[in-house]
Amino acid sequence: MDSLVAALQQHYGWDGFRPGQRPVLEAILAGQDALAVLPTGGGKSLCYQLPALVRDGLVVVISPLVALMEDQVMQLQRRAIPAACLHAGLDPARRRDALTRLRDHRLRLLYLAPERLQGEGTRQLLEDIASQGKLVALAVDEAHCISAWGHDFRPDYRRLGQVRRLCPGVPVVALSATAAPRVRADIIRLLGLQRPLVQVCSAKRSNLRYAMRRRSKDPLPDVLAALKRSRGATLIYARTRRSVEHWAEMLQAENISATPYHAGLDPEARQQALAGFIDQEQPVLVATVAFGMGVDRGDVGLVLHLNLPATPEGYLQESGRAGRDGLPAECLVLFSPGDRKKLGWAMQASARNETASGSSISQQHERLELAQQQLRRMEAVAEGAMCREQALLLTVGELVPPCGRCDRCQQGDRSLRDWSQQALTVLEAIDEGSGVDLSSLSSNLSTETSQSRQERWGWLARRLVQEELIRESNDGAQRLYLRDSGRCYLRQPWPLHYAA
Ligand SMILES: [Zn+2]
Numbered sequence: 001m002d003s004l005v006a007a008l009q010q011h012y013g014w015d016g017f018r019p020g021q022r023p024v025l026e027a028i029l030a031g032q033d034a035l036a037v038l039p040t041g042g043g044k045s046l047c048y049q050l051p052a053l054v055r056d057g058l059v060v061v062i063s064p065l066v067a068l069m070e071d072q073v074m075q076l077q078r079r080a081i082p083a084a085c086l087h088a089g090l091d092p093a094r095r096r097d098a099l100t101r102l103r104d105h106r107l108r109l110l111y112l113a114p115e116r117l118q119g120e121g122t123r124q125l126l127e128d129i130a131s132q133g134k135l136v137a138l139a140v141d142e143a144h145c146i147s148a149w150g151h152d153f154r155p156d157y158r159r160l161g162q163v164r165r166l167c168p169g170v171p172v173v174a175l176s177a178t179a180a181p182r183v184r185a186d187i188i189r190l191l192g193l194q195r196p197l198v199q200v201c202s203a204k205r206s207n208l209r210y211a212m213r214r215r216s217k218d219p220l221p222d223v224l225a226a227l228k229r230s231r232g233a234t235l236i237y238a239r240t241r242r243s244v245e246h247w248a249e250m251l252q253a254e255n256i257s258a259t260p261y262h263a264g265l266d267p268e269a270r271q272q273a274l275a276g277f278i279d280q281e282q283p284v285l286v287a288t289v290a291f292g293m294g295v296d297r298g299d300v301g302l303v304l305h306l307n308l309p310a311t312p313e314g315y316l317q318e319s320g321r322a323g324r325d326g327l328p329a330e331c332l333v334l335f336s337p338g339d340r341k342k343l344g345w346a347m348q349a350s351a352r353n354e355t356a357s358g359s360s361i362s363q364q365h366e367r368l369e370l371a372q373q374q375l376r377r378m379e380a381v382a383e384g385a386m387c388r389e390q391a392l393l394l395t396v397g398e399l400v401p402p403c404g405r406c407d408r409c410q411q412g413d414r415s416l417r418d419w420s421q422q423a424l425t426v427l428e429a430i431d432e433g434s435g436v437d438l439s440s441l442s443s444n445l446s447t448e449t450s451q452s453r454q455e456r457w458g459w460l461a462r463r464l465v466q467e468e469l470i471r472e473s474n475d476g477a478q479r480l481y482l483r484d485s486g487r488c489y490l491r492q493p494w495p496l497h498y499a500a
Contacts, residue, residue: 007054008046011079018043020201024173025050028137033196034173035143035187039203040320044175045072048139052108053081057136058129061111062163064142064154067263067270069111074271076109085111086122099125105134114156123166130167138163140191143174144313147186148370150179151311155363164192177320178203178313181397203316203393204400207323208331210388211407212381215306215334220250223304226332227256227284232299233277234284235321239307239342241288247306248286261287289318298325304332308339310347311374312381312395335382337458340375344476347371369474380466383459385414385499414499419460423469423496426461427489430470430480438462438478463498 004025008014017025020038024047027034038044052059063069069085076083084098084107101107102125116122129135144150146157164172174187174196188196216222227234238244241262251258257280259273277283278297289309303322309315315333323329347368381391387402387409402409429441436444442457461480464470469486473479482490 020199024199027197028171031171033171033193035196035198036175037179037200040177040317051136055136057134059137061139063111064145082107083109087113135170138172140174143187144176144179144183146190147183150183151313177317178396207328209405210331212333215336219334230302232301234302236286236304237289244286258284261285302330308335312378312392372474416497419496420493427486430482435479
C-alpha cells in the first residue's frame with residue numbers, strides 16, 4: 001500500500017480516493033500550485049487536509065464563511081486532527097489558544113477569514129512559520145468567490161492576490177465545487193497561480209433527479225408530498241430568515257421534526273441544529289441559502305428549494321448535497337415568477353451596503369448587472385423545455401446528453417403550440433412603449449383583469465427575453481426594450497413553439 005492511501009486509512013478510515021483527489025494531493029506535495037474543481041461531496045477538503053498530515057506541517061485555509069470554518073474545525077477535531085480557526089467573532093480565550101498552538105507547531109489546519117490576511121500580526125506569523133519550513137500549503141476554499149463572474153463574488157476575496165507573494169515557494173491550491181471556464185481563468189489569474197495543475201471533475205450526478213415547478217399559492221401540500229416520497233435526511237432552502245422560521249414551525253405543526261438553521265441563530269443553537277441533523281433518523285433542516293454549511297451526511301434524500309435559486313452554479317452546489325451516498329435522491333425547486341423581482345431587490349439592498357463599505361458605484365453597478373443575468377439564466381433553466389441536468393451543466397461549461405431522469409425528460413414530448421401571434425402582440429407593445437416594465441406590460445395586454453391571463457403574458461415576455469428578441473434592463477426593474485432581432489421578427493415573424 002502506498003503512503004498516501006495509508007495516511008487516508010489512518011486518519012479518515014477510508015480505503016481509496018475519490019476521482020480527482022489524488023492528482024491534486026500529489027501536486028501539492030510536489031510543491032506545485034493547483035486548481036481543483038470537484039463537485040459538492042467530491043471530497044475537496046481532503047485535498048488540502050491530507051498533505052498537512054503527511055508532512056506533519058501546517059496548511060492555512062482561507063474560507064469565506066465563519067460557519068463553514070467552525071464546521072470544518074469541528075469535523076477535524078472529531079477525527080482527532082488538530083485544527084483551529086481565526087475570525088473576528090472568536091472569543092479571546094479561543095484566539096489565544098489557537099495562536100499558542102500555532103507557535104508551538106501543534107496545529108495541522110488553520111482556517112482564516114480573508115480579512116485576517118490584512119492584519120500585520122497574522123502575516124508576520126505566517127512568514128515565520130513559512131521560514132521555518134513548516135508551512136505545507138495555502139489553500140483558498142470556495143475560490144470562485146474571487147471572480148465577479150462567479151455566483152458568489154466577495155470583494156474581500158479580491159485582496160487574496162497577495163497570498164502568493166506572502167509565502168514564496170509555498171504551493172497555493174484553489175478549490176471550488178463549481179466554476180465555469182471563465183471563472184476558472186479568473187481564479188488562476190487573480191490568485192497568481194504558477195503553472196498550476198488544473199483538475200476539473202464533472203458535476204454530473206447520475207443518482208439525482210431534478211424537478212422544477214411553479215409554486216402554488218399554498219405550497220405546503222407539495223412540500224409534504226415530497227417529504228413523504230423521500231428517504232433519509234431532507235434539506236429545505238428558504239430565502240429569508242423569517243421564512244425559515246415560518247416553515248420550520250409549519251412543518252413541526254405537521255409532526256415533522258424540522259429545525260431552523262440560519263446565520264441569526266446563536267452558535268450554540270446552530271451547533272445543536274447541525275448535530276441533530278447528523279444524529280436523527282429522518283431530520284428536516286430548513287435553512288437560508290446564503291448560509292453555507294458543510295453537512296457531513298450521505299443519505300440526504302431530498303433537497304427542496306422554496307424559491308428560485310439565485311444562480312445555476314449555486315443551485316448545482318446546493319442540490320449536490322443530495323444523495324452523496326450514491327443512492328437515488330430528489331432535488332425539487334418550487335418557484336414563482338415573482339421570485340426574481342424579490343431577489344433583485346435583495347441584491348440591490350446588499351449592493352448599497354457594499355457601497356457604504358467602500359466599493360465604488362460602478363463596481364456596484366457591474367455586480368448588479370451580473371447578478372441579474374445569473375437570475376435570468378436560472379429562470380431560463382426553470383421555465384425552459386430542456387433537460388434540467390443538461391441545462392444546469394451547460395451553465396458551468398459542461399455538455400452532457402439529456403439525463404432521462406428529470407421532470408422534463410420524463411414528460412416525454414409535451415404538446416407544443418405556436419406562440420408567434422401572441423409574440424407579435426408583445427413585441428408591438430414594447431415597440432410602442434419602449435422601456436415598459438414587465439408587470440405593466442402584462443397588465444396592459446390582458447383585456448380581462450384575470451390574474452392567470454396576466455401571468456401568461458408575463459411568461460411569454462420572459463420567454464422572448466430568453467429568445468433574445470427583447471432586452472431586459474439589468475437594474476432589477478425588468479424594463480423591456482426591443483432588440484434588433486425583435487424588429488426583424490416584427491417585419492418577418494417565424495414560428496415559436498413552446499409547451500403551453
Ligand atoms: Zn433530464
